[in-house]
Amino acid sequence: MQRPKIGQLLLRRNTPSLLNVGYYKSYFWDGRAATLYDQVEEPLFALHEMHSSPERIHRTLSHHPTLGKLYALTRKQQVVTSEKDFTKKALAAHLWSIRSTDSYANHAIYTPSEQQGKKLFYGKAGCSSCHAGKALTDQQYHYTGLKKQAIVRQSNIVQGQETETFGHDHGRGDVVSGKQMLFAFRTPSLHNVSLTAPYMHDGSLKTLQEVIEFYDRGGDEKGHLPRLHLSQKEKQDLQAFLLLLLDPRYMTLPQKDLTHD
Numbered sequence: 001m002q003r004p005k006i007g008q009l010l011l012r013r014n015t016p017s018l019l020n021v022g023y024y025k026s027y028f029w030d031g032r033a034a035t036l037y038d039q040v041e042e043p044l045f046a047l048h049e050m051h052s053s054p055e056r057i058h059r060t061l062s063h064h065p066t067l068g069k070l071y072a073l074t075r076k077q078q079v080v081t082s083e084k085d086f087t088k089k090a091l092a093a094h095l096w097s098i099r100s101t102d103s104y105a106n107h108a109i110y111t112p113s114e115q116q117g118k119k120l121f122y123g124k125a126g127c128s129s130c131h132a133g134k135a136l137t138d139q140q141y142h143y144t145g146l147k148k149q150a151i152v153r154q155s156n157i158v159q160g161q162e163t164e165t166f167g168h169d170h171g172r173g174d175v176v177s178g179k180q181m182l183f184a185f186r187t188p189s190l191h192n193v194s195l196t197a198p199y200m201h202d203g204s205l206k207t208l209q210e211v212i213e214f215y216d217r218g219g220d221e222k223g224h225l226p227r228l229h230l231s232q233k234e235k236q237d238l239q240a241f242l243l244l245l246l247d248p249r250y251m252t253l254p255q256k257d258l259t260h261d
């Protein structure tokens with residue numbers, strides 16, 4: 001089969017940010033991988049993503065001046081067991097190091113609007129019941145009442161085979177048995193959220209304003225989250241607080257300086 005160009009095809013879900021992935025306790029929007037090491041395998045080999053193969057990895061390592069040497073060394077030291085193991089460990093280690101958890105919210109002198117927004121986030125608007133803790137995620141799965149959209153393409157690897165199915169995205173419901181987790185997705189972190197539009201697993205909400213409107217009306221499929229009945233002013237305040245969750249260093253410092261909290 002001809003190799004599709006990377007980035008050419010529409011994948012089934014919104015590409016998540018890689019910032020702070022080291023803090024997650026599971027990976028992918030549906031949490032089907034337990035560790036970064038497990039996670040990297042799928043995009044590495046997926047037909048519509050990197051579409052690599054053991055042969056390609058071998059070729060890369062054989063031709064690359066430093067990676068080849070590093071592989072030989074780590075193999076000798078029994079740190080890695082194969083070229084694939086080396087690649088997965090190296091990628092996972094790099095992803096783990098991409099951190100950016102400082103934010104204006106920790107240092108800024110809040111304007112009255114930002115102050116109100118913070119109060120709403122941790123209070124009346126109920127955001128922190130799911131976007132909780134240092135990473136602003138409870139590491140759990142929820143159905144927020146997002147409108148269920150038919151998916152054009154689902155590519156997934158099940159037992160080494162790439163499959164395509166059509167219909168609604170069942171999210172966590174495809175990973176665990178029973179109906180309880182149908183349409184539930186992993187709570188994403190909100191660090192640097194102003195940089196990571198579009199939002200939600202399907203990218204259907206384009207701006208933070210749309211996200212706030214969505215929560216305010218209690219989602220589109222009713223009965224999952226309560227309506228919030230926020231005033232226009234309160235919505236603006238909440239957005240002002242979300243904008244504060246931005247790490248200014250992320251925009252200005254080289255990657256290597258972001259690897260410490």
Ligand code: HEC
Nearest residue numbers: 125126127130142144146185186187188199200201211215
């Ligand atoms: C019941 C748990 C829960 C509550 C309460 C909740 N969220 Fe979420 N939030 C989630 C989940 C789960 C997702 C991902 C949903 C999806 O993609 O289907 C999400 C997604 C988001 C996103 C998109 C992030 C991204 O990277 O795509 C933003 C922004 C957000 N929530 C902000 C808020 C705000 C603001 C509030 C309060 C008004 C709030 N959330 C309340 C669980 C929750």
